[in-house]
Amino acid sequence: xxxxxxxxxxxxxxxxxxxxxxxxxxxxxxxxxxxxxxxxxxxxxxxxxxxxxxxxxxxxxxxxxxxxxxxxxxxxxxxxxxxxxxxxxxxxxxxxxxxxxxxxxxxxxxxxxxxxxxxxxxxxxxxxxxxxxxxxxxxxxxxxxxxxxxxxxxxxxxxxxxxxxxxxxxxxxxxxxxxxxxxxxxxxxxxxxxxxxxxxxxxxxxxxxxxxxxxxxxxxxxxxxxxxxxxxxxxxxxxxxxxxxxxxxxxxxxxxxxxxxxxxxxxxxxxxxxxxxxxxxxxxxxxxxxxxxxxxxxxxxxxxxxxxxxxxxxxxxxxxxxxxxxxxxxxxxxxxxxxxxxxxxxxxxxxxxxxxxxxxxxxxxxxxxxxxxxxxxxxxxxxxxxxxxxxxxxxxxxxxxxxxxxxxxxxxxxxxxxxxxxxxxxxxxxxxxxxxxxxxxxxxxxxxxxxxxxxxxxxxxxxxxxxxxxxxxxxxxxxxxxxxxxxxxxxxxxxxxxxxxxxxxxxxxxxxxxxxxxxxxxxxxxxxxxxxxxxxxxxxxxxxxxxxxxxxxx
RNA sequence: UGGGGUGUCGCCAAGCGGUAAGGCAACGGGUUUUGAUCCCGUCAUGCGGAGGUUCGAUCCCUCCCACCCCAGCCA
Numbered sequence: 001x002x003x004x005x006x007x008x009x010x011x012x013x014x015x016x017x018x019x020x021x022x023x024x025x026x027x028x029x030x031x032x033x034x035x036x037x038x039x040x041x042x043x044x045x046x047x048x049x050x051x052x053x054x055x056x057x058x059x060x061x062x063x064x065x066x067x068x069x070x071x072x073x074x075x076x077x078x079x080x081x082x083x084x085x086x087x088x089x090x091x092x093x094x095x096x097x098x099x100x101x102x103x104x105x106x107x108x109x110x111x112x113x114x115x116x117x118x119x120x121x122x123x124x125x126x127x128x129x130x131x132x133x134x135x136x137x138x139x140x141x142x143x144x145x146x147x148x149x150x151x152x153x154x155x156x157x158x159x160x161x162x163x164x165x166x167x168x169x170x171x172x173x174x175x176x177x178x179x180x181x182x183x184x185x186x187x188x189x190x191x192x193x194x195x196x197x198x199x200x201x202x203x204x205x206x207x208x209x210x211x212x213x214x215x216x217x218x219x220x221x222x223x224x225x226x227x228x229x230x231x232x233x234x235x236x237x238x239x240x241x242x243x244x245x246x247x248x249x250x251x252x253x254x255x256x257x258x259x260x261x262x263x264x265x266x267x268x269x270x271x272x273x274x275x276x277x278x279x280x281x282x283x284x285x286x287x288x289x290x291x292x293x294x295x296x297x298x299x300x301x302x303x304x305x306x307x308x309x310x311x312x313x314x315x316x317x318x319x320x321x322x323x324x325x326x327x328x329x330x331x332x333x334x335x336x337x338x339x340x341x342x343x344x345x346x347x348x349x350x351x352x353x354x355x356x357x358x359x360x361x362x363x364x365x366x367x368x369x370x371x372x373x374x375x376x377x378x379x380x381x382x383x384x385x386x387x388x389x390x391x392x393x394x395x396x397x398x399x400x401x402x403x404x405x406x407x408x409x410x411x412x413x414x415x416x417x418x419x420x421x422x423x424x425x426x427x428x429x430x431x432x433x434x435x436x437x438x439x440x441x442x443x444x445x446x447x448x449x450x451x452x453x454x455x456x457x458x459x460x461x462x463x464x465x466x467x468x469x470x471x472x473x474x475x476x477x478x479x480x481x482x483x484x485x486x487x488x489x490x491x492x493x494x495x496x497x498x499x500x501x502x503x504x505x506x507x508x509x510x511x512x513x514x515x516x517x518x519x520x521x522x523x524x525x526x527x528x529x530x531x532x533x534x535x536x537x538x539x540x541x542x543x544x545x546x547x548x549x550x551x552x553x554x
Numbered sequence: 555u556g557g558g559g560u561g562u563c564g565c566c567a568a569g570c571g572g573u574a575a576g577g578c579a580a581c582g583g584g585u586u587u588u589g590a591u592c593c594c595g596u597c598a599u600g601c602g603g604a605g606g607u608u609c610g611a612u613c614c615c616u617c618c619c620a621c622c623c624c625a626g627c628c629a
């Protein structure tokens with residue numbers, strides 16, 4: 001099945017119109033992350049939108065690091081971002097770009113604005129500037145430095161650049177309109193002084209451009225035709241346009257905004273995600289419970305499923321909260337088709353088949369996929385003692401329970417039908433073993449006596465099973481919109497988001513399970529080998545199988 | 555009380571004046587050696603509300619309501 005989105009959206013409509021009218025010869029978009037954290041599912045959406053649009057319309061998409069704030073940025077993040085984009089399956093045009101590569105050009109343009117009388121060096125402190133800015137309902141007032149001479153601003157700007165002025169002692173501001181209803185137009189800061197080492201330019205600069213002064217100009221330098229960002233930047237568009245109109249830029253990109261992706265029961269704030277990492281609530285940025293791309297990867301999500309999910313959720317300008325069930329559908333749907341089947345007992349209960357000779361063993365054969373013969377089959381040794389799931393046995397039960405019950409029959413997946421005779425208990429009354437009998441000639445056949453099995457359960461031969469650990473995951477947060485209002489995120493952590501089972505038994509073929517491959521443990525779900533566990537056999541649960549309503553029995 | 559946005563099924567989302575796509579979820583039923591998959595079926599006389607224009611309005615106009623974003627020398 002194709003992962004292409006067949007539904008229309010407003011961005012596609014705009015681009016198609018621009019192509020039809022001849023306004024756009026070749027679509028050029030860009031994905032502009034700030035390297036101050038790991039990418040999360042919301043970024044995956046933006047990546048799919050930007051690269052997807054470029055691909056669909058035969059254009060290209062640049063990767064550009066918006067590294068204008070050295071205090072929060074690092075090379076570690078740059079590398080993780082590149083890795084995640086490549087893993088998602090997208091290829092950026094040429095080399096990765098950096099806002100910091102344009103610092104020289106940006107500075108020249110700053111001088112241009114000053115010379116044109118459209119920018120000035122302001123020496124108001126941050127606090128004073130806030131007072132002068134006014135409020136949402138009241139206009140601001142002009143800075144006392146607003147009308148200083150071009151020469152004076154030029155001299156000060158050079159001093160700022162030369163590192164001769166202290167952090168916060170001055171800033172370069174655009175001269176627009178302190179009374180504008182749009183606060184972004186009240187003489188926005190273009191450059192601020194920061195004596196900080198930059199991950200890319202080292203100590204070359206002691207002033208750094210603001211987002212507003214950098215972004216549109218970078219787009220123009222790169223010939224971006226459609227600059228796509230999220231809704232909160234809509235207020236910045238008039239400033240984006242003002243700068244492009246007042247600077248001798250090589251092209252005129254246009255900004256479009258769309259609503260960011262917000263899955264429920266999740267957070268997509270780099271700040272909050274970093275807090276979970278710093279507070280050790282999770283193992284790290286790639287903890288399988290994290291909505292980060294690296295976490296989802298370790299959890300067993302695939303690039304295809306993530307892209308499918310992004311396409312399914314559409315692109316619009318309406319704030320929304322997407323049901324995580326859609327993400328779960330995307331990965332289940334893919335894994336159902338691609339994952340080889342296998343059996344693994346999570347909470348083992350021994351079953352002794354009393355009528356099966358102790359020295360006998362057979363090789364059972366099971367398909368890797370019930371609907372796809374081309375995937376082949378695997379062998380499963382079978383002998384007198386096997387492990388089954390504790391929850392698959394009851395001494396007695398109602399008709400809804402389609403598993404092993406004393407006096408009743410159940411089918412062992414890909415093997416015999418067995419009938420339970422007796423439960424062996426320890427001194428505390430816990431069932432520690434079940435005695436059962438194999439029904440003759442039932443491998444691949446129904447019983448000759450016509451008494452059919454109630455259901456099918458999975459099993460593993462005790463002699464050849466491989467011990468392993470399995471990590472079961474549930475949503476990290478208990479609430480649908482974690483941290484909403486003024487609630488504390490930390491109070492909403494799901495204490496059962498991770499359940500680690502260390503006494504599991506997998507069928508022998510799973511001993512060589514490979515990282516990156518999704519497996520179905522029949523009747524349980526999809527699992528993948530944990531990439532962070534080295535040679536130990538540890539499986540992460542990607543997602544459980546869908547529960548039919550019949551699964552609820554009392 | 556300023557500026558910018560958005561409101562179509564429980565959750566997403568098409569629709570651009572001609573009589574409400576699709577997906578997820580849910581609910582029935584069938585197949586099944588995974589209570590999985592798969593298959594069939596059900597699920598908005600209604601498009602935030604009220605007026606208006608029109609032969610005809612989710613689409614145009616007016617007013618109202620609700621929600622989101624903006625007062626970092628963050629992005």
